[in-house]
Amino acid sequence: MKTLTSPAGHARTTTRTLAFAGAIALLALGLLASLAFGAANLPLAHVADLLFHPQDTSDSLIVHTLRLPRALTAMLAGAGLGVAGALLQGVTRNPLADPGILGVEAGAALALLVTLVFFPGLPAWAFVPLAFAGGAGAAALALGIASGVGLTPLRLALAGVAVSATAASASSALRILFEDRAQAAAFNLAGSVVGASAALAAQLAAWTVPGLIVALLLAHRVNLLALGADVARSLGAHAARDTLLITALGVLLAASAVSVVGPIGFVGLIVPHIARALVGHDHRLSLPLSALLGAALLVWADVAARLVDRPAETPVGILITALGAPFFVMLARRLRKA
Numbered sequence: 266m267k268t269l270t271s272p273a274g275h276a277r278t279t280t281r282t283l284a285f286a287g288a289i290a291l292l293a294l295g296l297l298a299s300l301a302f303g304a305a306n307l308p309l310a311h312v313a314d315l316l317f318h319p320q321d322t323s324d325s326l327i328v329h330t331l332r333l334p335r336a337l338t339a340m341l342a343g344a345g346l347g348v349a350g351a352l353l354q355g356v357t358r359n360p361l362a363d364p365g366i367l368g369v370e371a372g373a374a375l376a377l378l379v380t381l382v383f384f385p386g387l388p389a390w391a392f393v394p395l396a397f398a399g400g401a402g403a404a405a406l407a408l409g410i411a412s413g414v415g416l417t418p419l420r421l422a423l424a425g426v427a428v429s430a431t432a433a434s435a436s437s438a439l440r441i442l443f444e445d446r447a448q449a450a451a452f453n454l455a456g457s458v459v460g461a462s463a464a465l466a467a468q469l470a471a472w473t474v475p476g477l478i479v480a481l482l483l484a485h486r487v488n489l490l491a492l493g494a495d496v497a498r499s500l501g502a503h504a505a506r507d508t509l510l511i512t513a514l515g516v517l518l519a520a521s522a523v524s525v526v527g528p529i530g531f532v533g534l535i536v537p538h539i540a541r542a543l544v545g546h547d548h549r550l551s552l553p554l555s556a557l558l559g560a561a562l563l564v565w566a567d568v569a570a571r572l573v574d575r576p577a578e579t580p581v582g583i584l585i586t587a588l589g590a591p592f593f594v595m596l597a598r599r600l601r602k603a
Contacts (some may be wrong), residue, residue, distance in 0.1 A: 536562060
């Protein structure tokens with residue numbers, strides 16, 4: 266029997282296909298631009314040739330040793346932050362939820378700074394678990410503060426901002442009191458992918474790639490939790506367990522990004538809203554699109570950060586904040602009116 270598709274369903278499928286195709290193209294072009302542009306620009310065709318046919322030249326060294334690890338690091342961090350934001354927004358049913366706004370990034374950055382100042386001999390593999398602990402503690406504190414005065418999306422966001430400000434102040438105090446020890450982390454804690462190496466990209470991939478895969482496997486559970494805990498339980502879900510698991514996964518993805526590139530706020534706020542606007546509220550679609558869009562956003566922002574004050578480097582976190590702060594204000598005003 267032939268199945269008929271309504272015009273609305275056909276248009277929706279076309280829109281979703283175009284959204285994924287556009288996101289993939291945007292990311293691919295961003296990666297190519299990241300390899301081509303910087304202190305020394307290289308022709309795009311030449312970069313594409315060097316990427317697949319390495320040579321014993323300075324241009325090949327720039328592409329493979331300096332810019333490729335940096336591009337991959339930005340891509341992985343952006344994907345992790347985008348999906349982390351989508352998970353936190355889905356599980357809390359809060360459109361303002363974001364790893365930066367909820368204090369996760371600031372808490373993770375503070376934990377890393379404490380580690381670098383007081384325990385500089387710890388191995389690199391310990392950074393992500395420590396950043397996760399700091400981010401989880403900050404998120405729990407924000408949730409506790411908001412719950413104490415009546416939990417609402419706006420109050421949770423305000424509590425998260427307060428926790429973020431406190432953690433940032435503590436980080437600033439450590440940098441002032443222990444300037445020599447903290448100097449090495451100063452630029453990265455501003456949010457930057459400068460100096461990313463193949464080793465750092467591999468360290469980030471080891472946590473982010475499995476986290477993204479698990480997030481996609483749990484997408485149907487996020488759909489249930491987004492309906493509310495009571496509805497989720499009535500549909501057979503273990504609401505408390507799934508909420509804890511998915512929240513921890515979102516914090517882990519954000520913490521792994523912060524451990525390598527520092528806190529870069531608003532990626533997890535902007536990207537999920539754009540993804541849902543394009544493909545709807547089904548997390549089986551919005552989560553992979555958030556990964557693609559988050560990766561593309563951070564890659565392109567890094568390209569812009571290199572060019573805005575060339576040959577000096579601008580922390581990419583500054584550019585993302587300039588874009589995300591007005592977006593947050595617009596969402597908060599819309600939520601208040603609603």
